[in-house]
Amino acid sequence: MSSPENPPSGSAPRRRPVRPVSIASFAQARNVRQDDHHNEVEMLMPVIAEAFGSISITKDDVDFICSGSTDYLIGGPFSFVMALDAVGVWPPRAESHVEMDAAWALYEAWVLLQEGAADAALVYGFGRSSLGDLNEILALQLDPYYLAPLWPDPVSLAALQARALIDAGRATEADFAAIAARSRKDALSNPNAQVAKDVVASTLMEEAYVVSPLRRHALPPITDGAAAIVLAAGEKAHQWSDDPVWITGFDHRIETHSLGARDLTVSPSTSTAAARAGLFEAPVDVAEIHAPYAHQELIVKEALALGDSVVINPSGGALAANPIMSAGLIRVGEAAARIASGEAHRAVAHATSGPCLQQNLVCVMEGA
């Protein structure tokens, strides 16, 4: 495992922020297997109200809104437009949307704040995986000519990646169980977690395979959820917090959609994004890694060159709750919360999208 002083090969030039931007507040819905009582707007409203209320602001204090969601989850067109009812966009203001995890919406808002086009932004993500068949829905994000017509489910694709990791001699099934056991235990202190339990790895190893070599514990739960973050630049960052949590680096990179053209055991896009975000300039105390499958934490941990002293996924991570389209944003919020509470001074959050860690985002944050 490389150390921060010895970053992975292929590192890219550092890209420094031109304007300090802070994570001013963070809120999330309680993650559940199925919320069939509320529509998306009703699910989002309390989350956005909490994100605003915790720093005593209103919608009138943000001048940009950006969301991350996908119509494929709800099965209806333009669901992000209807979701704006949860904010109340009157008088009109700049608004955007990404058909991606809201961590990428956060990136778009951060860029706009970098440009000085806005001073504060509301970013949110939402999705209910319970409305359809997630295995079929996620198959449709694959290349439409060679892969999607075969309907390969995401668990099988992740299993191919896990198998490659084992064949390369870099992990064992027991390693996956150890990660899942740690995640479940850490999730006990996360009131929003869906899967939380004090269980030892050897017990988890008794589970049957879902798709070999992945047992149930190495898979993410299916989750309905939502999350929101308020970004603040300039004076607003200081107005809304005595000790702002600053974003010191932010980048995302993508790899080819052709799974056969990738070495699935490594994540060069994560390393490139981390280098450009300045992660390797100093050690971090906490890392929130968006690894929906247990083995992916090992791949990302190596790509981020995290030493063994780094606390990984104190929230329980995506194995404890995986609300599609907001699980990545929640990693940023959870990492920022560790800095805000004083548990960490410097932290990194990672988000992923696509099959087998195809696209990766890295956000580095520091306290005052």
Next chain:
Amino acid sequence: MADEPGGPSTVTEDRGPVTTLATPIRLDFNFTPGVAQSRFLMGLADGKFMGQRCSVCSKVYVPSRGSCPTDGVPTIEDVELANVGTITTYCVVNVPFAGQSIEIPYICAQVLLDGANLSFMGLIQEVPTDQIRMGMRVEAVWVDREELSPSLASVRYFRPNGEADADYETFKEYL
């Protein structure tokens, strides 16, 4: 000579490159209307239109999706609306299309129920298509009591109720 079963196939003609690929896609979803829309749907099963009022701007939405899209606050006050309303705008449908269940020509109109601040689409019947107009006053015709269900199918259609047309000023905000 024909290929042996299980043996290698023989290309007997050059059919050119593959230029198109059909990949049928179908996904099935559950629909969950949420708290506010459930109230609206249950109202239909009871033979009435239920809306919700915003506590900030006092506008009444029917159907409500649980929030005021202007103020972004939850709408918690339920309001029962009248059975009558005004046609704000309309369309005479003359074009047949797949799955059409109504004989053409027919009239599709936006109906603003009395007391509501949001119009919704309804079928207009019992009026010749050349007599339909903006501002026409209409009433809902419901299915028989035992056929009511939590669906807009509970409303068979709207028809003119004989009142004088509404003044344009009263509905110009709702076009």
